Structures are given as C-alpha cells and as structure tokens.
Amino acid sequence: MKREEENKGVLRSLDYWTILIYLMLLAFGWLSVCGASYDYSANTDIFSLDTRSGMQIVWIGTSLVLALFILLLDDRYFDMFAYVFFGFMLLLLFATIFNPHSIKGSRSWLVMGPVRLQPAEFAKFATALVLAKFMSRRDYDIHRWRDFLQTLAFIFAPMLFIVLQRETGSALVYLSFFLMLYREGMTGSVLFTALAAVFYFVVGIRFSEPLLLDTPTHIGRFVVLLAIQVFSTVMVGVYLRNWREALWALAACVGLTLVSLAFALYVIPFDIYWIQLGITVLLIAWLVVRAYAAQLRNYLWIALFAVGSLLFFHGADYALNNVLEPHQRTRINVLLGLEEDLKGAGYNVHQSEIAIGSGGLEGKGFLNGTQTKLKYVPEQDTDFIFCTVGEEEGFIGAASVLLLFLFLILRLIHLAERQPTTFGRVYGYCVLSVFLFHVFINVGMVLGLTPVIGIPLPFFSYGGSSLWGFTILLFIFLSLDARRNRSAQ
Numbered sequence: 200m201k202r203e204e205e206n207k208g209v210l211r212s213l214d215y216w217t218i219l220i221y222l223m224l225l226a227f228g229w230l231s232v233c234g235a236s237y238d239y240s241a242n243t244d245i246f247s248l249d250t251r252s253g254m255q256i257v258w259i260g261t262s263l264v265l266a267l268f269i270l271l272l273d274d275r276y277f278d279m280f281a282y283v284f285f286g287f288m289l290l291l292l293f294a295t296i297f298n299p300h301s302i303k304g305s306r307s308w309l310v311m312g313p314v315r316l317q318p319a320e321f322a323k324f325a326t327a328l329v330l331a332k333f334m335s336r337r338d339y340d341i342h343r344w345r346d347f348l349q350t351l352a353f354i355f356a357p358m359l360f361i362v363l364q365r366e367t368g369s370a371l372v373y374l375s376f377f378l379m380l381y382r383e384g385m386t387g388s389v390l391f392t393a394l395a396a397v398f399y400f401v402v403g404i405r406f407s408e409p410l411l412l413d414t415p416t417h418i419g420r421f422v423v424l425l426a427i428q429v430f431s432t433v434m435v436g437v438y439l440r441n442w443r444e445a446l447w448a449l450a451a452c453v454g455l456t457l458v459s460l461a462f463a464l465y466v467i468p469f470d471i472y473w474i475q476l477g478i479t480v481l482l483i484a485w486l487v488v489r490a491y492a493a494q495l496r497n498y499l500w501i502a503l504f505a506v507g508s509l510l511f512f513h514g515a516d517y518a519l520n521n522v523l524e525p526h527q528r529t530r531i532n533v534l535l536g537l538e539e540d541l542k543g544a545g546y547n548v549h550q551s552e553i554a555i556g557s558g559g560l561e562g563k564g565f566l567n568g569t570q571t572k573l574k575y576v577p578e579q580d581t582d583f584i585f586c587t588v589g590e591e592e593g594f595i596g597a598a599s600v601l602l603l604f605l606f607l608i609l610r611l612i613h614l615a616e617r618q619p620t621t622f623g624r625v626y627g628y629c630v631l632s633v634f635l636f637h638v639f640i641n642v643g644m645v646l647g648l649t650p651v652i653g654i655p656l657p658f659f660s661y662g663g664s665s666l667w668g669f670t671i672l673l674f675i676f677l678s679l680d681a682r683r684n685r686s687a688q
Contacts, residue, residue: 208269209681212683214680215251220606221658223603224607224658228584228586228658229590231587231659232566232659232661234590235580236251236252237252243560251661254661258663262670265670269675269679277328277679278331281331284329285329288325288357289322289356289357290320292361295309297519298310302486307361318665319369320321320369321671322357323372323373324672326629327626327629330626334625335620342386354376358373368652368653372636372654374636375381378632378635379628379632383625383628398423399426399427399513400425400512400515402419402425405419407419413468414460415468421475422477423512424478427479429480431505432482434501435498435501438500452478456471459474479509490652548645548647550570551576552586554579555589558596562592563591564646568587568590571586571591574686580661582641582651582654583645584661585642601642604638611631611676612631613632614677615627615628622679626679627676628677630676633672634669637657641654641656
C-alpha cells in the first residue's frame, strides 16, 4: 500500500513538460527515420520489421517501457548502486576492446545474435551517477587537488577504454561533463585554457602555410605566439589584480614583436618566429621570478599556462600528422578548408549541405526528399539524419526541431537548479551537458561547422543503443526530480 501510494505521488510530481518534449522528439525522430530509410523501389510498409522505420518503432516502444520501469524504481537505488553501475560499465567497456566483431573499423559494439549493443552509450548514465555520488560527499571540495583529480579520473577512465575501441567520437562526448564541473565551482581558467587550445590548434593548423606580408614568417605561428603573450599578460591583470604590471608586460611583448616585424619588412627579411619565441621564453622567466619574489603562486600558474600553450601548439602539428588516423586527419583538414575532397572525407558533409539547402523554407514534404531517397548522403538515418529533416521539412521543420532541443535544455537547467540535493543537481547538469554536446556537435557536423566525429542526434538517429541510453539518462533524472520533496525532508 505504501509503495503504491508513493508511486502515485511520483507520477503526480513528474515534470510532464519534459516528458511531452521527449515524446515529440521521439515522434519527429521516427518520421525522420522513415524519410531517411524508405525505399520506393522496394515498396515496403514503413511499419514492417524488415525496415528501419519498423524496427525504430520497436526501439521506441521498449524505450517507453524502460522509462516507466525507471520511474517506478526507488530513486535511492541510483545513489546506492552508483559505484556498482560505474564499475560494471567499465568492465563492459574494457571487455569490448577485445571484441572480435569490427563494424566500420570500430570495436565498440557487442554482437549477440541479431542484437547489437554499444556499451559507450550506456556508460554515460553510469558516469553521470558516479560523478553525482562522489561530488555529493560532505567533505568534497572541487578546489582541492585530490578531489579534483579523482573527479577527472571518473571522466577519463571510460574515455580511455572507448578510445581503445577506436570510437573517438563517443569518447569526446565525455568532455561535456566539464560543463557540469564549471557549474559546481571549477575555476573558469580551465574552460579558458580549453578554448585557448582550440584557438591555437585551429589558427596554427589553418594558417600554417601562408606567409605574413613580405616576411618568411608563417601567419599561424606568428598569431599563436602573439596570442600566448597576450593571454598570459592579461591573466596577470585578471587573476592578480595588477593591471599596471600586466599592461607593462603586454606593451613590452607587443612592442618588441612590432619592432621585429618592421625590421623584417624594411631592413632584412627573416623569420620573426624565433624572436617571438625568445620573447615568450623571457615572459615565462619573468613570471617565475615574480612568483618567487612576490610569493604568489598565481604567477607560477600563469607561467605553466604559457609553457603548456607552447608545448600544445608545437605538439598539435605532430599529433595531426603522426598520431591521428589518415581519415581523421583528412576530416580536420576538410573542416579547416585545407582540403576539399568532395569525393572522400568531405563527401558526407557536402551532400548533407545540398540536401538541407534543397529543402528551402517549407521542405519537399514527407518521403519526398530526392537527396535522401537516392541515398546520396551516407549514414543519413544515423549520424546525418538532420539533413533529412532539412530536406523534407525545410527551414521551418529544422528550426522547430532545434527549438524543441532548446526547450529541453532550458527545462533541464530549470529542473537541475531546483534540486534540493547535490546529487540531484550534479546528475541533472550531467544530463543536460550530454544532450547539449550531442545536439551541438551533430547538427554542426551536418552543416559543416564542426568535425565529423560520428555521434548520434538524440532521439532521432536510428538505433536501439543510443535511444535506450538517452532514455535511461533522462528518466533517471526525472525520477530524482519527482522525488525531490522527499529528499529535502
């Protein structure tokens, strides 16, 4: 009787707005799978289990049963068995590395007869649970190095196993948990460092060949080294509140660089990269000296940032040409505009852009997309399914789908902020971070704005593993939210 009454209370406390958005995304996703996979020549029934649209109904049905089962479970189980879930998923990920079945060069799938499961999709909710469990300890402090490094270990452990499965795209999704860490008090310098690294990589690689004016200096190296100097000196003003010293250091760096540039332009042409490198080394030495003279560790951290920036920049080119697989390197070069390769790595993106553009404002209508019906876009019912939305539903349909995802993200932020426990709040932000990353990267790669890393669009891409994984991730949070009043007591 008590359990029945509690379950009724949970159902009354559910956030039905989020569930409505979930159901709408499932419906639109199924229509998109129909549009992407329907074959006129076969003239098959879209509800037949021999078709992908028919099988997607099975995945949707089982996902709804799974969602109901999660809601009826006692939410205390998620807290109690968080480490068990995480440990089991790590074992499963590790075992998958030795999987004899290779699908498109990846060993990330477990094949059990007609059923294929991808453990990386389920490891997301386990990682979110263990992070929420660990960070909800009373003595947890994200600013304490021991706690912070342990938190990073929970994030990078599944990433390592997934990379060893040759599934780099799925591994990168786990970086989204850093958004949650930022909400929980992680210093903004970590996110700034990540953004700076992206800047160094993109500018350094994209402009590695063009020369600066009439000098033998490569634009990429010039801009990156100047950026390291600017970032480091500005950090002195921001983190040490010493803007006078920061401006003097900035003026010295920029001034010496401009003098060197003028000398190279009008006197003797030479590669001023070496002058810039020397300036950067002197800046680092000055920061170290100031750290010991003023007994302020922030100077030392800024010096380490500058050293790390130099090492990352010079290591990025080596990693691109010697570490990454040829197809990964080509994808990055295509994204940065260094290669066109419309028949190779750039083919998928080029065809998806054509499909989306051909949809116009209102689209061509359900099952009327020519690009998708003629199978011009590879993976059009999985990773590139958003191009089907753009072609058949046009700008209006694509914008509507993006608005639905926006409403979901905003709703998840609202739910996470109203959680009375750290466990619920951390898990909620983990959920929205994963959804935000998937939507941003998937839509971005279909539009040619982000690298093609092969991750699904939540609730749209065909497949049971991703759909079940996203459903579990979402409905565990909805279960926690429905019982939040009990947790507050």
